[in-house]
Amino acid sequence: MLDLDTRLLQIFFEIYQHNSVSKAAEKLEIGQPTLSIALGKLRDHFRDPLFVRIENKMQPTELAQQLYPIVVEVLNKLKVIQGYNIAFDPLTSNYEFKISMTDISHLVLLPKLINYLRVHAPNVRLDIHPIDVNTALKMSNGEIDLAIGFLPQLEAGFYQQTLFQQHYICIASKDHPRLGDDRLSDQQFRQELHVDILATGGHYVLEHVLQNLGVNRNILIRLPSYLGVGLVVQDTDAIATIPNYLSRVLLNRGGLKILQPPYDFPTYSVKQHWHARVHHNPGNRWLRQVCFQLFSE
Numbered sequence: 214m215l216d217l218d219t220r221l222l223q224i225f226f227e228i229y230q231h232n233s234v235s236k237a238a239e240k241l242e243i244g245q246p247t248l249s250i251a252l253g254k255l256r257d258h259f260r261d262p263l264f265v266r267i268e269n270k271m272q273p274t275e276l277a278q279q280l281y282p283i284v285v286e287v288l289n290k291l292k293v294i295q296g297y298n299i300a301f302d303p304l305t306s307n308y309e310f311k312i313s314m315t316d317i318s319h320l321v322l323l324p325k326l327i328n329y330l331r332v333h334a335p336n337v338r339l340d341i342h343p344i345d346v347n348t349a350l351k352m353s354n355g356e357i358d359l360a361i362g363f364l365p366q367l368e369a370g371f372y373q374q375t376l377f378q379q380h381y382i383c384i385a386s387k388d389h390p391r392l393g394d395d396r397l398s399d400q401q402f403r404q405e406l407h408v409d410i411l412a413t414g415g416h417y418v419l420e421h422v423l424q425n426l427g428v429n430r431n432i433l434i435r436l437p438s439y440l441g442v443g444l445v446v447q448d449t450d451a452i453a454t455i456p457n458y459l460s461r462v463l464l465n466r467g468g469l470k471i472l473q474p475p476y477d478f479p480t481y482s483v484k485q486h487w488h489a490r491v492h493h494n495p496g497n498r499w500l501r502q503v504c505f506q507l508f509s510e
Contacts, residue, residue: 303334
């Protein structure tokens with residue numbers, strides 16, 4: 214019987230993650246023929262195809278679905294053993310941190326973190342993931358090292374540290390034909406066209422407040438994230454209600470102005486979150502300290 218070494222388990226994990234042999238090979242930096250041979254060995258060992266091609270994706274069989282959480286647990290335990298009591302040296306480490314972030318963090322926080330790493334940890338790499346319904350599970354099984362954002366859904370088993378407080382403001386084109394440079398009135402907010410952002414990360418708070426006030430925005434366009442909101446507002450007469458921290462970045466690009474909303478939207482805390490399993494990990498602890506140093510107010 215075949216001895217299942219760490220490499221074979223890692224190959225199984227990556228194929229499962231990416232639903233693709235080619236993407237798994239790219240992630241592991243090995244040739245696709247080599248990976249296919251390894252997959253063949255796994256299939257022989259378990260006497261099951263493990264993955265079948267459906268609509269150009271390698272979908273896991275029922276046995277593979279049963280094996281997946283066990284494989285994740287084994288790989289995580291090996292990761293802990295390999296790093297046990299080993300000091301983390303940012304100057305020499307080539308570790309790849311996996312961080313979940315909101316799209317706002319991509320624009321506001323990520324450039325600052327990258328510039329810091331280029332100087333103080335030149336070989337450290339980042340693998341950025343979105344924050345979604347699976348974030349908590351991925352953190353608990355070791356697939357995500359750290360999550361940054363507004364994540365009220367994270368409860369037992371997670372640590373958290375507040376980085377800064379956030380509040381909402383409105384932005385409009387600098388040359389908006391109807392709006393001045395101060396505060397929006399209730400009437401203006403109701404009458405103007407709005408860009409709505411369907412972002413994850415807990416920003417349902419905004420819509421909840423507006424519903425309670427009986428305010429129905431005149432929505433011109435809905436965007437799946439905050440990434441394009443600045444350009445849309447800059448080149449139209451629509452307005453958008455966005456977190457203040459993001460407005461600072463967008464304002465530096467020119468073409469926009471900030472307007473105070475007519476309502477008292479609640480503030481919320483942007484925090485970094487990590488699972489109890491990595492609380493004492495030297496590398497994770499270093500990353501948390503860096504993020505707090507760079508982003509806390």
